[in-house]
Amino acid sequence: MTPSNGLRLLPWTGPDDKPCYLSTDDTAGYLSRLADHAEDIQLELGVELLDHAREVLADADSDPQELRLLATDLTEALRDTLRVATSRGDRLLHPDHPEGLPAHLS
Template sequence: MTPHNELRLLPWSGPDGKPCFLSTDDTGGPLSRLADNTEAAQLDASTELLEHAKEVLADAESEPAELRLLARDLTEALRDTLRVAVSRGHRLPAPAPAAHRGDASGPRVPAAAFG
């Protein structure tokens, strides 16, 4: 197991709206499992909301109030999804140092890879 060197951003905010963090080396502890389950539920809800949004936006007769509610719900889902992405991104292992390359332009991908 790699040593813990960063706090985990939890998928909820404190009562004052500030972010909550967890400091532990035990990724299988009860609070870590609760956070994992909450992240999964938030991502599932975002997926369902996205499908609903496609339906509402495809309906030319959608009312302004329905569109405002949809925008609010999508904003909340985006906030949650971004928090999950940031939290998971911070928990990724640090990349190994790149071997010395002749140039600093990064990996080369053939143009055919882009269709």
């Protein structure tokens, strides 16, 4: 959702890695629920990746290739997390929007 148009930023991108938005008054609709589920999965994967990163970084024998892969995965997880935070933050800023406060925060 952007402050000016009430659209929800979705947790995936479209062609050319451009953001996707949803315009709906139905927060229980199929696409809204799909987006909620995708966000939850992205955040869970980020937690798992963070745990893995701690293990890899604690191992002094981690090779450069493994560290490079870890950095790539962490970058993608951070991108996803920031997209989720932006989307949820925008919805919190506009409680009069039909989506209002996300269910897990109310």
